[in-house]
Amino acid sequence: MVVAEATSFQAAPTRDVSIDFHRFSFMGSGKEYFGIWIVNVFLTIVTLGIYSAWAKVRRNRYFYGNTVLLGRAFEYHARGGQILVGRLIVLGGLVILNVIATTVPILALLPTIAVIVAVPWLVVRGLRFNARVTSYRNVRFDFVGSVGGAFKAFILGGLLTLISLGLLAPIASRWIGRYVGSNLRLGGKSFHTDPPLLPLYRGMCIGAAFGVIVGIVMAAIIIGTVRVTALYEAVSPDYVTVHWVLAGAMYAVVLSVYGVATLFYRAAVRNAVWSASRFDEKHRFRSNLSRGRYTWIAISNLVVTVLSLGFLRPWAAVRMAHYTWEHTGVLIAGSVGTLVSDIEEQGSAVGAEFIEFEGFDFGF
Template sequence: MHNDHPETAVNGEPRASSLPPSISSHTFHDTGHPAPPPLPPARKEKHAFVFTGSGSEYFRIWIVNLCLTIATLGIYSAWAKVRRLQYFDRNTQLAGATFNFHGDPKAILKGRIVALVLLAAYHYAFGFSKIFGIVVISFLLLALPWMMRSALRFRLRNTSYRALRFNFGGSLGGAYATYLPILVLFLLPGVAAAVAPMQARWIGGASLLYLAWPVMHGFIKRYQHANLQFGASSATYTASVFRFIGPYFLAFLLAVLSTIVAGIFIAIAMGGIGIFGRLKSHGLAGADIWLAASFMLSIVITAYVFYLATGPYLQVRIYNLVWSHTRFPQVEITSELRAWPYIRLQAVNLLLTLLTLGLYRPFAVVRIYRYRLDHMSVVTEGDFEQLASGEQQLEVGASGDGAVDFLGFDLSW
């Protein structure tokens, strides 16, 4: 007799299922087919950045750019920047593919002309009248956030990787919320000095706002990195703005320590000046030269120690903090710069640049760029080429592209 229920014996007792343990009856859908097994986690792959350029190659580009910029009274500087960015992008490799820059030099030139006009207007505004100065400051507060956002869009939209463009999706409201407080921070002390030159308390009170700069710097980086786009993917940024306080505080402590060290050098130099002064009173030839050399050397050492103890250290901490908290879907970015090796590198670069009267500058730029790339990597969940090929370029309407071409420009130098 045929049994309509194969899992039940004829006498009513349950019978062991003939299915293997890995496919039990509860894994069946309503269709009667077993559910597919869960997919294994994607294998993570680490990809390092590689820079294929050299200091000697960049030196040839740099010296030509410098000569043509001087010969054209600065006009060629826009074309020089495009050549520089193209050289570094085209020599930067990631997972076997290179970056590229497609910016129009005329847009960069337009931005620099606007920046020079605004700088001149700000510098001479209060020389005409206080009312004219306030009008100029008000215009700067309204225009500069929009211009900063436009510059970010220009830079990213003209950068590509694997034939896909980067983009910046930050809103105009976000630009004003980010940059307007910073503009007030930097413009208010000068305005207070111009409007009420004898009111020291107003100037001092406005200057105290600089203590808020670390948090404001955090807001800048959050606005920039949280709105990065590549193809149709948008970045996420997880670093708190208050995490910028720690690096700035440690940099301040290093600045105090460097000031003490520099003070020791100055004291030694002043002691030498006293000795040379007594020797000069006895008719020693060349004492004036030694006096001037001792004083200048103390000043150089002071500035040198102060810069190395603050600038490079802060750059490393901020760079690691920002990039290690920026990621795209299935793509993590890590930055592991080390402070003391970077400080030593910057110290050698600065010294060689001074000794060669600036000719070592292109070699120093290449060394810094390569050091940063050597300590950065990208970790992907799965094959990088498949992830990149699955991306689609974010479509932007024709009116949006036209606005960027007509109004977009770059303010940086």
């Protein structure tokens, strides 16, 4: 892998420790992934969805195996059976809860309460599973977060976002970033994440402003189109068509505004969280996604996927992976060789226990 100093990421000067910037890279191609994707789709349909668990494994192994840092790719070790069992457990639990709620009306709220209580536990299990089936340089990741932390980050954070109509979304994003990032481990060494609120709020405000601009432009185009249509309808007995067209168009505008604002904000969150993350208290991550470019790629990906009836979905997924990883990197303090040796030494001491204890993937 080519190692170069970043032009957009500048390390703070230091007298005692050399700091080098190393980018991630994604080596996959749309043509390669299409072969995997089309087989996954076909077998998932033929097996009425059962094969989707194995499809997820094949997809993740391809994307992890093509994500490279310092010349080595990541690996994904999950098995389809683990994912299928986890899904069946969740599905079975939901079916039982709904049957009870249906047969005993007084317990109608039981499924909702059970989900709220169970989600934090399922989130922890899911994050731990996904960490432990992922490795880098033959060293497994781990996740040590608590159920209480998951409840705060995902349940309380979601409620804050909901009741504030999105105004407190940056706080929820900060909680989630802290919880996930600061509870990751690799070879016995820890990660730490503490994103500041200012970049998150800035990203939300810029996203909302840009979304409103897009909405105004779309509304102007739609109103002009509807007015032309109305002139035609003025000599026709059918006036209902115009009203339905207008209602549908306004709904599309609202969705567009929300979608654009969300994509802008998602890019801002990724930049803020990754750039506030450290490994072993020394090595710092960086992300410099362009919010406008990220939004354009996501929207154009959706358009070409829809127009191609889904057949360009592999190309779109690979395109996004190339962009996000090429704008992500790590500032390594000291010798790369020393860092790699430390990781592999720690991994040999603590990684063996994960091989037989990965659990199940519950889809959270």
